[in-house]
Amino acid sequence: MIYDYKITTGTGEDLDLADYRGKVVMVVNTATGCGFTPQYEPIEQMYRDYHDQGLEILDIPCNQFGGQAPGTDEEIHEFCTLHFNTTFPQMKKADVNGENELPLYTYLKSQKGFEGFGEHQYKALLEKKFSEADPDWAKKPDIKWNFTKFIIDREGNVVARFEPTTDMAEVEACMKALL
Numbered sequence: 001m002i003y004d005y006k007i008t009t010g011t012g013e014d015l016d017l018a019d020y021r022g023k024v025v026m027v028v029n030t031a032t033g034c035g036f037t038p039q040y041e042p043i044e045q046m047y048r049d050y051h052d053q054g055l056e057i058l059d060i061p062c063n064q065f066g067g068q069a070p071g072t073d074e075e076i077h078e079f080c081t082l083h084f085n086t087t088f089p090q091m092k093k094a095d096v097n098g099e100n101e102l103p104l105y106t107y108l109k110s111q112k113g114f115e116g117f118g119e120h121q122y123k124a125l126l127e128k129k130f131s132e133a134d135p136d137w138a139k140k141p142d143i144k145w146n147f148t149k150f151i152i153d154r155e156g157n158v159v160a161r162f163e164p165t166t167d168m169a170e171v172e173a174c175m176k177a178l179l
């Protein structure tokens with residue numbers, strides 16, 4: 001259960017996920033220099049629209065995909081607030097795959113593996129890129145790219161995983177159903 005984990009905020013404080021008991025939570029790995037970076041806008045809008053109903057967002061910047069989050073935690077926060085007026089909290093930049101991945105991500109991936117990119121303009125490009133590096137990439141639960149989203153219900157269950165190619169309206173519909 002996600003309530004068993006702690007993560008570090010962008011300001012260096014420990015955040016106990018047990019504090020989110022009873023909330024609907026979106027966990028998303030983000031990057032400031034990615035083709036999907038504009039997703040900050042609908043994520044922020046969802047936060048503003050549904051936070052009072054129990055939505056929380058855990059924005060975890062990650063530099064593992066194309067080096068697209070190169071700044072410090074402070075620089076990333078400044079970028080997001082300046083360009084997207086974000087008000088949801090950002091966590092400390094962290095790895096979501098590999099030997100240094102956050103334990104939270106190990107858990108999330110064990111609950112919801114990769115199920116494909118769906119129809120999107122970047123689908124063929126991403127699939128080609130990954131298959132050249134690893135023929136078995138699609139069978140692995142690893143996070144494939146920036147802006148992969150996990151949705152957790154009010155009881156702490158991981159109910160959905162959305163790849164960055166998923167239409168944000170689908171992500172919003174899932175969250176609304178849980179609120």
